[in-house]
Amino acid sequence: MLIFERSQAGRTNGVQLNNLDSNTADIPDNLRRKKRAILPEVSEMQAVRHYTGLSQKNFSIDTNFYPLGSCTMKYNPRGSNKLAMLPGFLARHPHAPESMSQGFLASMYDLQEILKDVTGMKEVSLTPMAGAQGEFAGVAMIRAYHDANNDDARTEIIVPDAAHGTNPATAVMCGYKVKEIPTMDNGDVDIEALKEAVGPQTAGIMLTNPSTVGVFERKIKEIAKIVHDAGGLLYYDGANLNAILGKVKPGDMGFDVIHMNLHKTFSTPHGGGGPGAGPVGVSERLIPFLPVPMVAKEGDNYRWLTEKDRPQTIGRLSAFAGNAGILMRAYIYAKMLGRDGMVRVSEFSTLNANYMMVKLKEAGFEMAYPERRATHEFILTLKKEAKETGAIAMDFAKRLLDYGHHAPTTYFPLLVPECFLIEPTETEDMATLDSFIEVMVKIREEAHTDAEMVKGAPYTMPVKRLDDVKAARELDLKWVAE
Amino acid sequence: MPFIPHTEEEIKSMLDAIGASSIEDLFDEIPAELRAEGLKIEPGMSELEISRLMNGRAAEDGTPGVFVGAGAYEHHIPAAVWEIATRGEYYSAYTPYQAEASQGTLQLLYEFQTMIANLTAMDVSNASLYDGASALAEAVLMAVRANRKSKSKRILIPRTVNPVYRQVAHAIVRNQGIVLEELDYDREGGHIDPASLPAEPGDFTALVIPQPNFFGVLEEVDALTNWAHSHGALVIGVVNPMAMAMLAPPGEWGSEGADIAVGDGQPLGAPLSSGGPYFGFMTCRQQHVRQMPGRIIGKTVDLDGKTGFSLTLQAREQHIRRSKATSNICTNQGLLTTAATIFMSIMGAEGLEQAAATSHANTNELSDKLAAQSGVSKVFNRPVFHESVLKFDKPVADIQGAMAEQNIVAGYDMAAEYPELAGCMMVCVTETKTSADIDNYVDNFKRISA
């Protein structure tokens, strides 16, 4: 039932009304709203009950194992949330003077410093509001760099075929053409293809390492040299930073610009699809182009860095300074981890992934890259199961829901057929991992004995499989009163 | 170990299963020369220690009296809003790709889309964008896709649009051959005077119309909309959603209504929080829905014919369309739309209307009282929503500094973005302030001016 269907004309929430007779007589008639907007007319308790009820129809990290590859669904500490929502932080207006903002600015400055250390980059701007905006900032900086050198022949960005869809979409938004290069059977970038692809037209390359196929790109130094020798720059997509936190720094791999997904690696909430936070870090040569504002420290005093300090900046990407409250959560999380905790993130996420990979392999499942170590995630292909039983990866995914586990990422990367990209994260215990493996074995048995049943899953969710074709053909995007 | 559940025994049995002698072995594919030599950051803190640190910093920033807006507005938020929004089932869920296990978020977003579409009187809404500024940038890109008759990629943007929104739009669209052309405003009214618009403007793709505009002033939206449409251009409205409870919504502007409407949803339940996270919203006419960026939720049925909700029109998006996507945008601001949906449900249209009306009246009260002081005058003569630009004889920075000492954030200095408005400061008074608060502001102002 929709909240609108609980609505009764004339019902109001007295306690939320101010009932003041506010004078609005100076607003001319032609600029006034004629008819009140249709919003719910429900009591506060009805609203609370309705949205509490809806929440119970969700899987979430707080309720279920959520091994979505590439998404790093780790525990979101409650402490981060509580402290980021302290009244002093929530009440701070973005235009409050610096003199009334030292606590906030100090936290942002510290976060910049922490991110510099863990990534090995020279400077960091926190402002991008999500990974895709961080990517945009990164590629825009690459463009600004070439433009500043009057090098306008560079019109292409190289992207591996296994890359996230945001990579090519971002390159196009920055006015570049996209050149795809293939991935080899062992998961590494095809170096020969890269050598052929680079040239005076190359603006840069966008890479994820560990890559989107869940393995570490071993020849990264060689790749960096090839691209740099051609005059291009290297962009690091930080989607998989969790795998190498404290172990390897993207700056040491030769990257010129990186973005981090704080909602992944630094455990800020995914919130049902955002907000994210996608800070960018750069090497020396891109510092002048970083998006503003940033925070500087002078003596004991913190202040904003703006266009005045950075005339070559690519500009602003948000109305203020990005998703500040999310940055605050990431900062608090980073402070709780500290020097040693950071390294343990990559160690234990890698341990969990390798354990699951080995156990699933033992159970007879096929891995996409069986000769490789898992990083913090790995790919399993259900090609064989699909062929033998007719139950495809999507059916396995839906059936997992019935057993209380969220499905891994399915059908990404596109180049592995019938794939699951599985990322357990470091915050899951061994028993949970074992339970997932048992369930996978059980579903495979079910697929062999009763494939139709598996293909009809899920059965225990609030709804069964939804008709996506109807949803797209007969668009119904809002409720209309009958 | 923070947030890691493994016992020594478990670690050992897991390593045995893998056939590795140490966790270190699992990193053996990484070339040794690349390995980091430890981090320089400080050791970790317990929750108690970090609580001490953060409580201290939050207290340092205090909770001053806020009389500034300029894109972020302090409104009352019912206590229930964030109590519910931060439930783990909303807070720690991912994008609803597995629809069957995400019906809570999906239905909520469908309700959100309905509320935002109704508030703006437009046909359809998406499930949110990052913030108002980036939503304007996306609206510009969308208008270029949607207005196929116009070949110029020329967008007219009044200087009365929030200057940072204009800067963000520029930063995002600059590499796609799109021209953002400014329209100057009327110095008396602080608005775009319809009579000043050229009779033959040449081909342009869209006109951006703010309501209220950055100065708080109300624009003549009907005349502006009709003018743009008569020249084959689309209209992009940039609106304050709280104001829409009181002011004519973009869907009703002129004879045909705006084509796209965007804005920042912050007034609908998001705390000031240093500028974010907020959320951008975007609505449009039905005919343009396939050009709209961002996630969209549709209603459908399941195998048994039962009503359910799912992400739809995904083929527009980057994960399928890659380099030909409508945008590179991937995420929305789910948590904030959750809060906004609960906020609008609890407040209702009447609650929004009252908050808007009181903010309006309070702002007039403060600007009238200030303008009655010597050395202070109102800059524009047209009606405003809940912000007002005033000119002061005394330097604005001095006023801001002295008021800060009284724990008051006094207003927004216009000089940096509008050199012609040097010496001017913009104030905003929402429904959170009483007449006593306003008098306190004025008294403090008198004292520091004396």
Next chain:
Amino acid sequence: MSNVPSDLKYTKSHEWVKDNGDGTVTVGITEHAQELLGDMVFVEVPEEGNEVSAGDDCAVVESVKAASDVYSPVSGEVTAGNEELADAPETINSDAFGNGWIFKIKLSDASELDGLMDAEAYTALVAEEA
């Protein structure tokens, strides 16, 4: 193996071309292509009067899981887009070579037709991709 009518010409990107004999051609996507894409949910057809070159993307077919460009196999002026598809995109699934046509073009260079594949070559291409 899906149907490949012998009286049509084909492209590598799975469009079919019918020579109408009056200097115009009709273009659609093949039965094989619609099978790959799945249930159609939306089709964007080009506007009448548009000038296109061979290889230009000039229509989009969209299913739940994919959106795919339709490339013009020949150069010329668009004389019609199939407006019926707006309300019934599924026609491409049910009748790809008939009522599921997407646009018509007045040829500017009839010799371009000679460069297209015949049914036999296209059948071989599909077999090779499978």
